[in-house]
Amino acid sequence: MAKPPRPKQKQGAQKSADRPEKPGFAARKVAADILGNVVHKHRPLDGELDTVSGHSGFRALAANDRSLVRAIIGAALRHRGEISEILTRLLDRDIPEKTGRVLDILHVAIAQMLYLDIPDRASVSLAVDHASTDKRARPYKGLVNGVLRRLGREREDITSDLDADRLNTPDWLFESWTETYGEDQARAIASAHKREAALDLTVKQDPEAWAQRLGGAVVGAGTVRLSKKGAVDKLEGFEAGAWWVQDAAASLPARLLGDISGKRVADLCAAPGGKTAQLAAAGANVIAVDISKSRLKRVSENLARLNLTAEIVASDLREWEPAEPFDAILLDAPCSATGTIRRHPDVPWIKRPGDIEKLAEIQAELLRRVSGWLKPGGLLVYCTCSLERSEGEGQIGAFLSDVPGFEVVPVLPKEIGGLSQCITPEGYLRTLPCHLTDTENIAGGLDGFFAARLKRF
Incomplete structure (x- = not known):
C-alpha cells in the first residue's frame, strides 16, 4: 500500500517555520546547545563563548543576549547536580532520547526558574518552543511542558531538602577534597563555587x-x-x-x-x-x-x-x-x-x-x-x-x-x-x-x- 500523503504535517511545519521567534528564544536555544557541547562533548566553556572563534550562534547574538546566555549557562553549570536531582524526582523514568538535547533544554529552563530572576512563564514557554522546533526533542515537548509546570507548582516540596554542596560536585572531586582537606573544608569549597568570582x-x-x-x-x-x-x-x-x-x-x-x-x-x-x-x-x-x-x-x-x-x-x-x-x-x-x-x-x-x-x-x-x-x-x-x-x-x-x-x-x-x-x-x-x-x-x-x-x- 502506498504511503498516504502528509499535507497537514507539511503545512504545520511551514507555519512553524514562518512564525516569528519569541524574544529571547535564540538566546535560550544557544544556551542549551552550548551546555550540551560542554557536558556531553567536554568542550571548554571559554572556547564556546569566545566572540571571535566560539559557537557560531553565540557570536551572532546581540550583546544583551550574549550576557543572558552567559548567565544561564553559569547557573546551569554551578547548579548542575541540584538540577539533575530535581529531574530525578520529577521524572518517572529516564528520557530515552540519546543526544541529551531534551535534558539540556530542561536544565536551561530550570536554571532560569530557580537561580535567575526570570519568570517561570517565560522559562517554560520558551523551553516548550525549543522542544517543538528541535527534531530530537519534539516527541518530548509535552513532557518538557509537564515537568516544568509541575516544578513551578511544587518547587518548595521538590527543592527544600537538596544538599547543594554535595550534589553540585562530582563524586570523585568531592572525595578527593575530603581526603585532602576534611569534609567540612570540602563542603566550604563546594559552597564557594556556587558564587561567581569577583x-x-x-x-x-x-x-x-x-x-x-x-x-x-x-x-x-x-x-x-x-x-x-x-x-x-x-x-x-x-x-x-x-x-x-x-x-x-x-x-x-x-x-x-x-x-x-x-x-x-x-x-x-x-x-x-x-x-x-x-x-x-x-x-x-x-x-x-x-x-x-x-x-x-x-x-x-x-x-x-x-x-x-x-x-x-x-x-x-x-x-x-x-x-x-x-x-x-x-x-x-x-x-x-x-x-x-x-x-x-x-x-x-x-x-x-x-x-x-x-x-x-x-x-x-x-x-x-x-x-x-x-x-x-x-x-x-x-x-x-x-x-x-x-x-x-x-x-x-x-x-x-x-x-x-x-x-x-x-x-x-x-x-x-x-x-x-x-x-x-x-x-x-x-x-x-x-x-x-x-x-x-x-x-x-x-x-x-x-x-x-x-x-x-
Whole structure:
C-alpha cells in the first residue's frame, strides 16, 4: 500500500517555520546547545563563548543576549547536580532520547526558574518552543511542558531538602577534597563555587587610590577587588595601562620571588600573562615562554597596553633550551584548574580523574627539566591553580626526593598580605576558594592555588 500523503504535517511545519521567534528564544536555544557541547562533548566553556572563534550562534547574538546566555549557562553549570536531582524526582523514568538535547533544554529552563530572576512563564514557554522546533526533542515537548509546570507548582516540596554542596560536585572531586582537606573544608569549597568570582585587578602602584576610584576594596597582598562587574575596557585606567585583571590568589606566586629588579627571570607556561606583567613591572628582565602562539599574542597585546616589556617565546618547554641560566624561575605548570571553578564552572563536568594523572606526569617532567635552568642560589617557584594534592604537595615531595640540590624556602605571612591561613605546615602556599570570603560586602573568595618556593644550593 502506498504511503498516504502528509499535507497537514507539511503545512504545520511551514507555519512553524514562518512564525516569528519569541524574544529571547535564540538566546535560550544557544544556551542549551552550548551546555550540551560542554557536558556531553567536554568542550571548554571559554572556547564556546569566545566572540571571535566560539559557537557560531553565540557570536551572532546581540550583546544583551550574549550576557543572558552567559548567565544561564553559569547557573546551569554551578547548579548542575541540584538540577539533575530535581529531574530525578520529577521524572518517572529516564528520557530515552540519546543526544541529551531534551535534558539540556530542561536544565536551561530550570536554571532560569530557580537561580535567575526570570519568570517561570517565560522559562517554560520558551523551553516548550525549543522542544517543538528541535527534531530530537519534539516527541518530548509535552513532557518538557509537564515537568516544568509541575516544578513551578511544587518547587518548595521538590527543592527544600537538596544538599547543594554535595550534589553540585562530582563524586570523585568531592572525595578527593575530603581526603585532602576534611569534609567540612570540602563542603566550604563546594559552597564557594556556587558564587561567581569577583573582578580582581593588580595595579602598578597605589592600590588604595585605585580602590577608591573604581569603587572596590584592597584585599590580599594589594589586589583591588571591585564591588561590581562591567566592561573591563571601559573602566578608568584600562587605556592608560594602570592595571590588569588577575585573581588575588594568582598574584601571590610571583611575589614569592622577592626583589627581582634587574634579574634574569623566566615565566614558564606564561599565558595568559598576568604573572609576566607582575615580573616585568617589578623590574625583571623577563623571558615568557608558552606553547600557544594565540595565547601569547594576547600576552603581547596586554604588555603593550601596560607599557611593559618581556621577551616572548612560543615553544614547548620539553624542547626549548635557554641561552643561559636564570636568576629565578616561575613555573605555572599546566594543571586541572580545579581551583578556578568559581570562574570556570565547566571544570567539574569536563575533567576526569584520568586527566589529573596525565597532567601530574607532565608537571613532574617539566619541573625536573626546568630546575636545571636555575643558577646556584636562585629561586624556583612552582605553582598550579589546582586543588588536587597530586598536582601540588605531591609533586614537590617527589621532586625533593628525586632531585638533589634543592630546599624549600617557607612562605611568610608578610609576603602574601598576612594571609597566614594560606600557608601549609610545610611552608607552601595553598589558597582555597573559601578563603577571604568576607570582604566589605564585596563578593569574596580566592582561586585555589598551590605554590612552593625552592632554592638551588
